[in-house]
Amino acid sequence: ETGVTQTPRHLVMGMTNKKSLKCEQHLGHNAMYWYKQSAKKPLELMFVYNFKEQTENNSVPSRFSPECPNSSHLFLHLHTLQPEDSALYLCASSQLLAVRNNEQFFGPGTRLTVL
């Protein structure tokens, strides 16, 4: 049903592993976002891509590396994470330069657990 898909839905990884999260939007949007949602905290914006160009890196540690190969796909590469990085990672997309450009549509998220 959702126009934004994320895989995997659940991921458990060790601190020395390398993994990637994938997001795909089927809405024809031109902006994509990564958010982190920890328990009892507001949504934290991590990265913003407008027209495939990164326009925001919200002081995110370098162990998180985003990649946006085209306007429909967004990846988050993970390397040497810490247990405190365990959270729900949400991807969203929106259509900039449109009347309703502020409306972001979210994927179901990837529940990440770092051991």
Next chain:
Amino acid sequence: GQQLNQSPQSMFIQEGEDVSMNCTSSSIFNTWLWYKQDPGEGPVLLIALYKAGELTSNGRLTAQFGITRKDSFLNISASIPSDVGIYFCAGPPPNAGGTSYGKLTFGQGTILTVHP
């Protein structure tokens, strides 16, 4: 950065009751968005408000854009168990433009529990 304050933080109600929650800011917002997040899922957009004073409904949900532009309200009538979840307000931060274009500020959420 700019903050959106949601109230109450949590609500425990009986099925059939009406619900009211709000979102306030110290700054003016030109757009208010209301999202609902079910457990283990991503937020889903419920209602978008674009004009001060605007009142918009989506089924049993009604949201209003405050006249001062510094607040918004969400009401749910005749609640049912599937209304359970976290409700977030959001809006573009003031003076959003340039590299801030498209960004949203989110409130901390109101957790709603509905008892059958």
